[in-house]
Amino acid sequence: MPALVLLGAQWGDEGKGKATDLLGGSVDYVVRYQGGNNAGHTVVVGDQKYALHLLPSGILSPGCTPVIGNGVVVDPSVLLSELSGLNERGVDTSKLLISGNAHIITPYNVTVDKVTERFLGKRKIGTTGRGIGPTYADKINRVGIRVQDLYDESILTQKVEAALDVKNQMLTKLYNRRAIAVEQVVEELLGYADKLAPYVCDTVLVLNQALEQDKVVLFEGGQGTLLDIDHGTYPFVTSSNPTAGGACTGAGVGPTKISRVIGILKAYTTRVGAGPFPTELFDEDGEALRRIGGERGVTTGRDRRCGWFDAVIARYATRVNGLTDFFLTKLDVLTGWEQIPVCVAYEIDGKRVEELPYSQTDFHHAKPVYEMLPGWSEDISKAKSFSDLPKNAQSYVKALEEMSGAPISAIGVGPGRDETIEINSFL
Numbered sequence: 330m331p332a333l334v335l336l337g338a339q340w341g342d343e344g345k346g347k348a349t350d351l352l353g354g355s356v357d358y359v360v361r362y363q364g365g366n367n368a369g370h371t372v373v374v375g376d377q378k379y380a381l382h383l384l385p386s387g388i389l390s391p392g393c394t395p396v397i398g399n400g401v402v403v404d405p406s407v408l409l410s411e412l413s414g415l416n417e418r419g420v421d422t423s424k425l426l427i428s429g430n431a432h433i434i435t436p437y438n439v440t441v442d443k444v445t446e447r448f449l450g451k452r453k454i455g456t457t458g459r460g461i462g463p464t465y466a467d468k469i470n471r472v473g474i475r476v477q478d479l480y481d482e483s484i485l486t487q488k489v490e491a492a493l494d495v496k497n498q499m500l501t502k503l504y505n506r507r508a509i510a511v512e513q514v515v516e517e518l519l520g521y522a523d524k525l526a527p528y529v530c531d532t533v534l535v536l537n538q539a540l541e542q543d544k545v546v547l548f549e550g551g552q553g554t555l556l557d558i559d560h561g562t563y564p565f566v567t568s569s570n571p572t573a574g575g576a577c578t579g580a581g582v583g584p585t586k587i588s589r590v591i592g593i594l595k596a597y598t599t600r601v602g603a604g605p606f607p608t609e610l611f612d613e614d615g616e617a618l619r620r621i622g623g624e625r626g627v628t629t630g631r632d633r634r635c636g637w638f639d640a641v642i643a644r645y646a647t648r649v650n651g652l653t654d655f656f657l658t659k660l661d662v663l664t665g666w667e668q669i670p671v672c673v674a675y676e677i678d679g680k681r682v683e684e685l686p687y688s689q690t691d692f693h694h695a696k697p698v699y700e701m702l703p704g705w706s707e708d709i710s711k712a713k714s715f716s717d718l719p720k721n722a723q724s725y726v727k728a729l730e731e732m733s734g735a736p737i738s739a740i741g742v743g744p745g746r747d748e749t750i751e752i753n754s755f756l
């Protein structure tokens with residue numbers, strides 16, 4: 330039975346939340362497998378708008394069990410306030426499952442994220458400041474705190490001591506900050522233990538048993554392919570693997586179980602934070618995309634950088650994720666342009682290059698080679714089928730599909746659940 334992965338094919342904010350929510354009613358489990366509350370997923374249901382950071386977007390579908398997998402980093406205070414915010418709006422969150430092996434974003438890791446960014450100055454990554462990088466660093470350095478540690482005070486204290494040993498030296502001697510007291514951190518973390526206890530379990534076992542029982546499991550990525558620590562535009566990336574393989578390690582499900590990998594692809598491109606972005610626009614078109622597309626960060630409130638569609642990136646996403654489908658979002662935002670440029674290749678130091686260069690130097694030099702596609706002026710937000718779209722919008726979608734290397738199986742024409750054209754069923 331199907332295990333599907335749904336992930337960002339660009340630099341994040343492609344509309345993963347909406348796409349996940351759309352499928353939420355037809356799947357049994359929705360699982361976050363990496364990242365943390367650096368994510369900001371907007372879901373619009375009727376006249377209600379929800380901003381989710383840590384919770385899987387399936388939380389809004391009553392029949393669906395939301396799961397926070399072992400690969401996620403969890404800030405307990407953010408999680409609890411997200412849960413109570415939803416409860417106040419009448420959303421039942423009691424089915425949530427949290428992996429005992431997920432790592433905890435501690436207060437000192439939020440501090441370290443902020444001070445390191447400040448010290449990087451001009452070279453900063455532009456992180457969300459949520460402690461994501463330092464928490465994954467602790468995990469890899471084997472000084473991380475896991476959710477299960479909240480239930481053994483002695484182990485928790487030893488681990489916090491180990492983690493703060495070096496960090497306090499760094500904070501006081503290098504960054505000129507005050508040392509953080511072990512007891513204070515332990516006390517704060519223990520304060521979350523009872524509140525989280527009803528949700529904590531062995532999610533790997535639950536998910537594998539569910540798959541054996543022919544349940545449908547959807548893995549929802551945070552961030553996007555080009556923000557992947559291995560396959561993204563390093564070092565301007567996040568500290569986890571949003572790409573498809575991350576679903577296996579971040580949820581404990583074998584690759585043989587995954588039947589479909591859906592790349593969420595915006596009809597143009599955006600990026601938040603620093604790093605190269607070949608099709609970025611600094612003119613009125615960029616401003617118009619930002620305004621019409623509402624391109625402002627859900628997590629940090631930062632304006633998103635905007636640019637034209639980049640087919641080189643889309644092809645790359647198809648390759649590194651083994652995409653079986655694309656879900657093209659925000660086509661409606663492009664209504665009104667007479668002509669729409671699409672980047673089909675790069676020019677790097679005078680040479681035409683069709684595929685994403687592996688070298689950071691080359692990528693920094695990449696200039697977009699554009700093909701002009703005819704635009705449309707008709708309102709497409711009410712379109713229900715592909716044939717409802719104006720001819721030029723159809724041609725735009727077809728052209729993107731041909732360039733990107735996987736079929737476009739759904740098209741978003743508005744933020745709402747039902748503002749979607751379904752071409753091939755995902756299930």
Ligand code: GDP
Nearest residue numbers: 342343344345346369370371659741742743744
């Ligand atoms: P995510 O991080 O990938 O979940 O994406 P975000 O939620 O950060 O950003 C996507 C934004 O676009 C949200 O405000 C969505 O409500 C909105 N959105 C998603 N799909 C569409 C679409 O097809 N058309 C329009 N106009 N807005 C969309």
Ligand code: IMO
Nearest residue numbers: 341342367368369455456457551552567601602
């Ligand atoms: P969703 O899930 C867009 C970016 C940050 C920064 C870099 C590293 O909503 O698509 P981090 O705090 O992760 O260490 O920051 O990654 N970034 C995102 N950009 N959408 C996101 O999530 C992002 N999560 C992180 O802006 O450039």
Ligand code: MG
Nearest residue numbers: 342368369370
């Ligand atoms: Mg987002």
